[in-house]
Amino acid sequence: MVNRFKDPSAHLEIADLFAEHDRSSLPIELGVSRRTLFRYRDLYVHLIETDEELMPNLNAARQDPHFQKINERLGHLLDRYDSKWTEMEDSRAEAFYDWVPEHRR
Template identity: 35%
Template sequence: MKHSTLIVARMEPHASDDVAALFGAFDETEMPHRMGTRRRQLFKYRGLYFHLQDFDTDNGGELIEEAKTDPRFIRISEDLKPFIEAYDPQTWRSPKDAMATRFYHWEASA
């Protein structure tokens, strides 16, 4: 994997099954490939939601921005609203505003 993004948000306490089902259906379409997503992992911790995506290239964020107008992207964004809310609603305008910044990386040598 060449690039990763980590989105941080708030999630309803018992919503993980619903959120997983929505992404399961979304990931069965060609949308992950259109966005360059190679792997998606969802985590929860004490009301927080972590959405880790791995990409083969460094332009994953650009591809996601391009996909935002696709009806399937719009639909999953709407379907997630009852379960996921912005970590800081006052500053959130797009997923880019909720991305964590990596400040350390280590990887085992081959």
């Protein structure tokens, strides 16, 4: 997912929010196997790795109070990359290349 930082120095606060979130059972319930957060200037990139398609589980999780709390707090720290986006799906980056060394396959 791609967004913009309202304040790029908030990256540590965002990391703390996800550390709190990842201590809950929700990431495992969603099928998350790894989460990596990146920043580049004012861009925020959130890579979520899963073994299955994430979006159906993520859409269902929106009703979870813990998910809502984290999402609300993130809303104070991040802006949509494109103001025309209306759904979380709109912020999803499209993978166009992936490489894994042969010995890791």
